[in-house]
Amino acid sequence: MLWYNVIINLCARLFFATILFSLLCRTSVIRNTINTLAKNNLSKLKFIAIFVAFSLVDAFFGAQLVTRCINNQLAFVMVSGLIGGPIVGTATGLISSILAFFLVPYAPFSYHYILVILIGLIAGFFATWLQKQHAIYADASILGLMFTFFYLVINISLNTTTMPNSYTVEDILFPTLFSYSIGAGAFMGILEDFYNQQEKIEGISAKTALKITNNSISILQDGLNTTSASETADIILQEAETFDFVAITSLDEILGFSSYRTEAPFVSFLVDDFQNLFKTSFKQDAKNLDVIRSYINVPIYNDKHHVGYFCVGHILDSETTPFETTLAHGLGTMITNQITVHSIKEKAGLYDKAEIKALQSQINPHFLFNALSTISFYCSQQPQTAKSLINDLASYYRNNLTDGNTMISILNELQHINAYIHLEQARFGDRLKVDYDINIEESFLVPALILQPIVENAIRHGLYQKLEGGRIIIRIDKQKNSFRIAVIDDGLGMTSDRLKHIFDNTKPKNSIGLTNVNQRLITLYGPKNKLKIYSSMNNGTIVIMKIPFQEVSENND
Structure with missing residues (x-):
């Protein structure tokens, strides 16, 4: 009945260790340690220290008994790996083995320590898989049985002279397999209960928080x-x-x-x-x-x-x-x-007057409907053209999502305008002509979507109503301290009275985009750089803005 003494000895010490671990899991320090174990190195160190302490205490008291070569160190190292991962498992095995070798009387032979460290590492690789299982304690027990069997087979095959007097391999085999596997399952069962309690707490707190939210939402x-x-x-x-x-x-x-x-x-x-x-x-x-x-x-x-x-x-x-x-x-x-x-x-x-909405044209059902109708026509007639127009439409709306306060390069702004013009030209054909007169060698920064409303205004209000259509010229020049951008059209133009009140917010008008562009230029660059507009009936319109010199970063190119 020597095996009976061994199993009672091992299980008794495991029992006290699991009770202590269960009590520790009720403290805020250990709760925080477990919850942050995966991403906090300090938590890993705390967890390693706990299981190293378990191992040392168990090995010390086990060494005072007739079964001194048998202790629960392997079980504690396995559990630390199954909970904390390979780093924690390996570190627990290494540190506990070094300390036990020097501090514990009648320490086991060296093969034992090598196997303990190896099993701590292997167990750690099962940590993530184990946490996804429904019966975490049952799976942990099976893994504990496998690791223990592996340990015993290697241990006995490498050394057969370490059994105490009158003890046989059979006296050690069953108690070790039983206690280690049950111990691993017990520890993981405590951890599973810890996670279940947390889920219940989170569920109750979420229900309470939802009730409070419903009662306070109208107040806040x-x-x-x-x-x-x-x-x-x-x-x-x-x-x-x-x-x-x-x-x-x-x-x-x-x-x-x-x-x-x-x-x-x-x-x-x-x-x-x-x-x-x-x-x-x-x-x-x-x-x-x-x-x-x-x-x-x-x-x-x-x-x-x-x-x-x-x-x-x-x-x-x-x-x-x-x-x-x-x-x-x-x-x-x-x-x-x-x-x-x-x-x-x-x-x-702050946008009650729909200035930003008009500026970005994000909600323009007529333009979107017309663009889709045009693309639909080309799908059967010219598929490649339809494909190109779809890309233009996607580019156009993607750029319209840009924050109006973002600074981008003039090249990006021109690309956005070009996508818009392609869609309009596909619809109106030769009636709409656009020329680019770019007289600069370097790029510069402009507020996002600063040109698009000007070009759109020229097309919609200047050229659409002319049966023969017209031409738009986008001209960029470099001046002494600024870049000069002009949008010139030969459309219908405006009366002097309309031109006089074009930036008057108290007067109803269709060119909200121009008002917004003007306000943005004044806010960013001061009143000296406000929008300038020249127009007369049947002679077209010229809109000019000046952008002070700014350095272009690589991110804006």
Whole structure:
């Protein structure tokens, strides 16, 4: 019955190790370590240290027994590899073997350590696969059985003189296979339970966050201010039912606050706590605060700009739960999203006159319908022409998605115009002629989509209404301190009264694009570089802009 003593000895020590690991998984330090194991080197070091400690303690106590050459080191190394990957498994095996060799009395022979390190490496390669399995503990037990069998076969074949007195290979074989495989399954079962608990926490927190979002969405739709922040904080405190206080702040002051305690002394102390938090960008240890004992801080952003904090916590409990952490980050993200939506709506409100929409022509159903109709005609008549026009249409709309504030090279702007002109020429044939008169040798930067509305305006309002069509000349010259761009057409022209009020926003007009181009030029280059327009009835129109010298980077070519 010697095998019975061996299995009891091994399983007893594994039992205490699994209990300890289960308790450790309930601490925030180990939870964070496991969650960041794949991408954080410090977490890997912590995890290696834990299993090296398990191995050393087990090897030390195992060495004091009659079964001193048998311990659970291999099981711990296998588990570290199955959880942490090949680096963690190999490092755990190497470090624990070196320390055991020098520190543990009656240490096993050298073959044992070599095999332990090798199995730690091999087990690590199964880590990713194992995490995808549904029964992670069962698969881990099978892998543990395989690795142990491999270890024993190599171990026994290389050395047959290490069995203690009166012990046989059979006395060691079954207990080792059993305890190591069960141990690997037990550790992975604890880890699986850890992941399941996290999923439940995330599910409950998501449900709570969704309920809070539904109740606060109408409040935050007008942006973040003292009123909306206070009302949102009240809703979160009531619906979450877990925090002692909820605060929404700017970078240096409280915008909204809600707490179960509202007496004046408490509020005064809490305000002092937040002043300390503001000074340290919410990195202050709660132990150094007056009334806040624990807190969770989530930064709030508006279009990637840090604008404030969402802070929740306790005034009695010194720790926050995983549920509270997950919920707080979800709510912080919700507030950020709502602020971003409001910012987008606010920016959209600045474009009520449809200046940007007209500029980019992103929503021009008539142009798109006409272009598609033209392409449809050429599909049966001239397939190659149709293919070319499709490319032009794709290029045209792709360029129209460019941010109007982006600076691009004049060559890119001309390519965009050329795509637009090809589509119009396919429709109107010889009625539309375009000449390029480029008198420069170097490129320069222009605001994206600065020329397209001028050319489009010349075609739509200058040439379309002429039965015989007309010609457009795009001329670029270099002057003393700027580049001069002129768009010249021989179309119908404009009356003096219309020309006089072309940039008057109070007058209804069809050339919104010209107004927008003029405003952009003034904003970027000053009033001296505003758009100049010369026109008279039946004599065409000349539109001139000046672009001050700017250096072209390689990214804009």
